[in-house]
Amino acid sequence: MMTLIVNGMPHQLDIDPSTPLLYALRNQLGLHGAKFGCGLGQCGACTVIVGDKPVFSCLMPVAAIGTRSVRTIEGLGSTDKPGKLQQAFIDKQAAQCGYCIAGMVMRAQALLDRVPSPTDEQIRAHMEPNLCRCGTHMRILAAIRQAGQPA
Amino acid sequence: MKRSIGLAASLCALLCAAFFAGTLGSLAYPHFTPTANAAETSTRPLTDTALLKHGANLAAIGDCVVCHTTERSAPFAGGRPLDTPFGTIYSTNITPDRQTGIGDWTLSDFTRSMRRGIARDGHLLYPAFPYPHFTHMTDADIAALYAYLMSRDAVQSTAPANQLMFPLSFRRLIAAWNLFFLHLGVEANGETNSQANVQAPAEPATHDAQLIRGKYLIDGPAHCAACHTPMNLLGAEKRGDAFDGNVIEGWEAPALTTLLSAPEPWTHDQLAAYLRTGFADQHGAAAGPMRAVTQSLTNASDVDVHAMATYLLSLQKLAEASPKAMQQTAQANMNNIRDGATLFSAACASCHAANAPMTTLGSRPSLALGTAVNAHDPRNALRMILDGIPTDRSMRAAFMPGFADTFTNAQIANLAAYLRSNFSSQPAWTLDEADVERLRKESHEP
Numbered sequence: 249m250m251t252l253i254v255n256g257m258p259h260q261l262d263i264d265p266s267t268p269l270l271y272a273l274r275n276q277l278g279l280h281g282a283k284f285g286c287g288l289g290q291c292g293a294c295t296v297i298v299g300d301k302p303v304f305s306c307l308m309p310v311a312a313i314g315t316r317s318v319r320t321i322e323g324l325g326s327t328d329k330p331g332k333l334q335q336a337f338i339d340k341q342a343a344q345c346g347y348c349i350a351g352m353v354m355r356a357q358a359l360l361d362r363v364p365s366p367t368d369e370q371i372r373a374h375m376e377p378n379l380c381r382c383g384t385h386m387r388i389l390a391a392i393r394q395a396g397q398p399a
Numbered sequence: 400m401k402r403s404i405g406l407a408a409s410l411c412a413l414l415c416a417a418f419f420a421g422t423l424g425s426l427a428y429p430h431f432t433p434t435a436n437a438a439e440t441s442t443r444p445l446t447d448t449a450l451l452k453h454g455a456n457l458a459a460i461g462d463c464v465v466c467h468t469t470e471r472s473a474p475f476a477g478g479r480p481l482d483t484p485f486g487t488i489y490s491t492n493i494t495p496d497r498q499t500g501i502g503d504w505t506l507s508d509f510t511r512s513m514r515r516g517i518a519r520d521g522h523l524l525y526p527a528f529p530y531p532h533f534t535h536m537t538d539a540d541i542a543a544l545y546a547y548l549m550s551r552d553a554v555q556s557t558a559p560a561n562q563l564m565f566p567l568s569f570r571r572l573i574a575a576w577n578l579f580f581l582h583l584g585v586e587a588n589g590e591t592n593s594q595a596n597v598q599a600p601a602e603p604a605t606h607d608a609q610l611i612r613g614k615y616l617i618d619g620p621a622h623c624a625a626c627h628t629p630m631n632l633l634g635a636e637k638r639g640d641a642f643d644g645n646v647i648e649g650w651e652a653p654a655l656t657t658l659l660s661a662p663e664p665w666t667h668d669q670l671a672a673y674l675r676t677g678f679a680d681q682h683g684a685a686a687g688p689m690r691a692v693t694q695s696l697t698n699a700s701d702v703d704v705h706a707m708a709t710y711l712l713s714l715q716k717l718a719e720a721s722p723k724a725m726q727q728t729a730q731a732n733m734n735n736i737r738d739g740a741t742l743f744s745a746a747c748a749s750c751h752a753a754n755a756p757m758t759t760l761g762s763r764p765s766l767a768l769g770t771a772v773n774a775h776d777p778r779n780a781l782r783m784i785l786d787g788i789p790t791d792r793s794m795r796a797a798f799m800p801g802f803a804d805t806f807t808n809a810q811i812a813n814l815a816a817y818l819r820s821n822f823s824s825q826p827a828w829t830l831d832e833a834d835v836e837r838l839r840k841e842s843h844e845p
Contacts, residue, residue: 266744287749288757289800301804309745311738312810376790377800 250310254279255323265311269303270294272310273320281321281350292378295351296320302358304377321350324357333357336395337388344382352378356392365396447546454547457540460703461533461620462695463548465688466490476500476554481527482648485634486563488527496553509545510538514584516577523573525561526580526634532622535584540620580635584619606709613710616703623711626652626688642714649841650687651778653770656716662768662823670708675701677797680762683769684797686788687779694791732816739817742810746802766822777815777828781838784811803839808832 252259254277261276273279273296282305285293289304296305299316325331330338333353343349352375359366359374366374371392380388458464467490469478477492477500495502501509501519508519516530517523524530536544566572617623626647628636637643644654658665663681673679677693685693696704743751750757751766758765766772771779787801806814809832819828 266741268745290798298805303805304800307746307749307800307802308805309742311741311745312806314807 252277252310252313253315253317255319256317261310263310265309267310268306269296269298269308269310269313269318270305273305273318279320279322282354283347283350285347285351290379291348292351292355293348295354295378297354297358297361300358300361302355319354319357321353324353333360333392333395336391340387340391340394342384342387342391344380344384348378348380348382352380352388356388356395360392360395363396365398366392368393371396450543450546451550453540454543454545454550455698456700456703457536457544457620458547459695459698460616460707461544461622462692463493463544465691465695467493473554473556475548475551476556478556478558480559483527483634484630485567486561488525488561488563489558490528491558492554492556493548494551494554494556495549496555499555499557500553501548502553506542506545509548510541513541513544516573516581523570523577525570525573526576529622529625531581531636532619532625534581535615535619544620576633576635580633609706609709610713612703613706613708613713616707617710621707623655627655646778648688649838650689650782651774651776652689653774653779655711656714658712659715661770662773665712667705667708667712670711671705674704674707675699679764681764681768683764683771684788684799686771686783686797690788690796735813735816736820737817738810739813739815740821742806742814743817743821746805747814750799766818769822772818773823773825775825777819777830777834778838780815780818781811781830781835784814785835785839808835808839811835 249260249262250265252261252272254273259277261272263272263276270282270284273282274284282296283293284306285291287306289307292304294304294306295302297303297319298305298308298313321334325334333356337343337349337353342352355375355378356371359371363370368389371389375388375392464474466479466481467475467477469476473494475492475494477490479490481488481490492500494500497503504512504519511517512519512524512528513530513533513536515534516526516528533541561568624636624641627642627644629640629643629645631637642655645652658670661682663669665679665682669679669681673682673685674693674696676697677685677690684690749755750763752758753765757763771783774780783799784806785801785803787799788797789801790796790798802811812830812832812835815828815830819825
């Protein structure tokens with residue numbers, strides 16, 4: 249048995265310690281926001297925040313998490329009450345097929361937690377590991393820029 | 400600590416020598432004063448295509464662009480910080496900009512800087528600029544390189560001020576350094592005008608011709624020893640230990656004299672492929688500072704890269720059991736290895752397991768053949784786990800995600816212990832989380 253703290257809630261899980269976090273989130277906890285893309289840490293669709301760092305959850309062994317807390321897109325808001333960054337993605341219509349978006353949002357959130365109003369250069373450098381095959385990058389940038397504006 | 404005391408003592412010695420050299424300076428360097436601009440006519444603009452191609456090849460072999468570029472959109476404009484044991488030195492602008500670059504430099508100014516490390520205005524350049532190697536370049540090659548650099552776009556850009564430990568900002572000290580460590584090349588031998596023997600052969604040449612050409616390129620423009628040779632306390636290459644390896648920008652630049660001791664001994668073709676593409680399918684991908692070098696060599700002449708491979712293979716020492724390895728009796732803790740195996744199966748196996756597509760497709764070698772996993776020093780293995788190999792925008796390149804944010808120091812130490820025990824027949828590394836923490840904090844080149 250191990251304890252995972254996800255979006256502030258502790259969960260007791262009876263799983264193999266070498267299970268990647270992504271599978272624990274999707275299969276055990278029913279959190280389907282983070283997606284399986286490449287399984288190789290090359291696309292970023294599975295990105296969640298562990299501690300205060302964005303990580304590829306497909307390559308994150310649950311055994312390595314320890315006492316660090318996990319944040320997924322479900323922790324930012326809901327369909328009815330989207331969080332500030334989620335609302336910015338909606339406002340800018342940043343999703344096309346949407347597969348990369350949960351990962352994009354979580355990587356961007358990690359930046360905004362550290363740098364509330366990032367420059368374009370900071371956003372571009374920070375978002376580099378995450379890919380969008382539909383090519384909505386300019387809208388994703390615009391959404392992050394909007395979320396970085398003081399309310 | 401021992402090192403810093405030694406360093407301080409050496410600096411004192413250098414300081415004393417500088418007074419001495421200061422008086423000798425004008426004697427040792429007949430062109431110590433700035434050259435008069437009016438006295439020489441600039442040779443720009445040059446349109447000789449063959450000359451420019453020749454210069455472009457030398458620039459690729461010398462990977463000038465690697466150190467002299469910060470922004471990819473402004474090649475050769477300088478400003479890149481180079482971390483040395485003595486502080487940070489910023490590379491200079493070598494575009495033809497007249498105010499901030501070398502636009503005002505004549506060929507003879509340029510030649511003097513390449514051979515003697517003296518800038519146009521007479522100030523001494525730090526030997527982070529590898530003039531102790533470029534001093535071996537022929538007149539014709541220096542002229543071609545000059546023509547090539549002068550044909551680049553001028554960029555206005557001034558490098559930040561160097562941040563060096565006292566008293567090294569006093570550039571006159573370099574005169575003393577030069578007295579001891581600058582061994583003038585062709586100029587001293589009076590051979591500047593007879594370089595038929597080192598000219599690039601048009602056709603695949605005989606083995607002997609390749610050796611001569613390869614030695615010229617490696618000792619001269621390619622300056623391989625600048626990273627791959629241990630340095631003394633004054634930052635000069637230890638000539639007796641040439642190509643025995645060194646640590647540079649946080650990465651181990653491996654010895655180039657033990658290439659036959661690799662799990663798959665290096666061959667000519669593997670070396671040439673590695674140098675030109677940054678990847679050898681029996682060894683792995685270039686990482687750290689070497690990656691940029693291979694990206695530059697991509698643009699070099701095939702014949703020349705093969706000559707370099709030929710010469711490198713001629714440097715091999717007979718494989719001998721390393722006394723260090725024999726004495727090493729450290730046994731990695733089984734619990735650590737088991738923990739590392741768990742982490743490996745979640746984080747690494749999707750690419751590095753024996754049956755993973757990354758291993759079975761695209762000729763990626765098993766980790767068992769990897770240079771870092773089999774090295775005496777765990778440094779590069781840890782560096783790779785921490786930093787990976789970054790993407791290169793849309794360029795085709797080897798890639799590995801870094802795991803600095805995924806794993807704790809103790810987890811990385813355990814993972815390394817597992818890699819060593821599972822993939823290498825070499826003795827276990829002695830390492831713990833403090834070693835990982837040290838590497839994490841080190842400034843380095845990703």
